Amino acid sequence: MPQMYKMVIEKVKEQLKNVTAVCLTTDGWTSRNNQSFIAVTAHFLNPENDSELSAYLLGCTSFPESHTADNLALFLKNTVSEWGLNDRVTAVVTDNASNMKLAIDKCDWRRISCFAHSVNLVVQNSLEIIEPVITKIKNIVSYFKRSSHALAKLEEYQKQTGSPILKLKQDCPTRWNSCYDMLERVLKLREPITATLAILNSNHLNSLNSYDWEYTANFVDEISLPKEVHDMAEILKKKLLIRFGSIEDNILIGQAILLDPRQLKNKISTITTENELPNSYELISAEPISSTSSAVWGDFDKTVNHITGSNNSTAASIIEMDKYLNEPLINRHENPLFMNNIHNKMVL
Structure with missing residues (x-):
């Protein structure tokens, strides 16, 4: 059994080497015999199939220390370091406990409140x-x-x-x-x-x-x-x-909605109705070269527009974003990662 455990650990570490970003979920609790535990799970896109979401339990261990923000932050940093995930943590989902929120701040990671925990607090x-x-x-x-x-x-x-x-x-x-x-x-x-x-x-x-x-x-x-x-x-x-009224002001939630082809139209319709884009995503419009009335210059102007568009990163990003925003909305039961994978291959 110990040998099998080591083999699994090495296999997971090897797979995590090829992961570019992970999201962590963590929580602590006390058992019936009054023993304290804390668990950390990593969620990421499978490097072998980026339309598949994978998750590994990195640890579920006894935590006898006081649950202060400093102790929790140290435990989380050590866990991330042990699995070689330093500088690849994009966000952490936790409950709304003040010590856990402060611990994530001390780790300098972005945090999202657990939706289920927040709803439960409302019900209580x-x-x-x-x-x-x-x-x-x-x-x-x-x-x-x-x-x-x-x-x-x-x-x-x-x-x-x-x-x-x-x-x-x-x-x-x-x-x-x-x-x-x-x-x-x-x-x-x-x-x-x-x-x-x-x-x-x-x-x-x-x-x-x-x-x-x-x-x-x-x-x-x-x-x-x-x-x-x-x-x-x-x-x-x-x-x-109080807990969810300003949820769309959260930059992480906004990015997730923008990148989710199941939610795209709902979000963009709100933006376009107000005739504005979020400050985080301001784009500079680029006017194409106007064609003259002479048919002689028609092909020339098209070529110039094509060349300048491909070399202008701002214009290219606008064109790419426009194409993405005009793609059809997919069914909410479909896998958004699969659709994004197809889109990326088309772009490449």
Whole structure:
């Protein structure tokens, strides 16, 4: 096994030698036994087939050190150096933790916030409006998760009443659907839960009154929407605008949209409607030599225009950009890397 591991490591390093640029994703977490880990993954275009996106897990290791920005930056730099990727990191995707954001700044890399993490933060903000009821339900679920005796009594009650044996689900802050799953499962087990808590004299946990149960059912029911749901929607809208309202001002996102043939027309239509180009991509127009009315000079002027156009890098870039912007929009299910590969071969 160690020999196979070394062979794989050498194979990956050899492939990475031919990669011109990589994007990293990194995240840290704590296991159930309270052990800290951090992982780094490299994403890049396959050098043997640049229409294929490849990814390698560079490391998933224990990280007992304090999660300060300095320690994280040192770990990331060492990992990148170990794999020979210095000066080839184009961007890093991370969560929104302040220590991770500062660590990427210290490495002098460009950073993009993880979209899923940002959306989850928005959802967690909106759930605060029903926090009192959620807290009560979380306490009940945690009790049955901790106590094997209580869990056995809950399952025994379900068997005695002929109900399906269902397990409670705990909410996980990093997965917003888990809150809905927890509420839905608690509603299905309402009678077994209340009966078991009463049998065990756990009255301090059996604190959900009839209003709380109805309140919870309204949130799970797609038909009945209480005022709190509308308030949550307003919070969602507000927080989404805060986190994503200026997303197109991010230069990395702008470049990605411009280079994606699936999104091209949507982005360019906005630009042309405002009759302006982004400051980062200002182009200087070049007027071609006008043809005279004499047919004698027609071929001559065409030749001169062709020669001057091919030798003028600015004019050539304008022509190439114009051709690209006028290409048809491809289906969003198609591989944009494959289309760009075809385009590059046509240019060459």
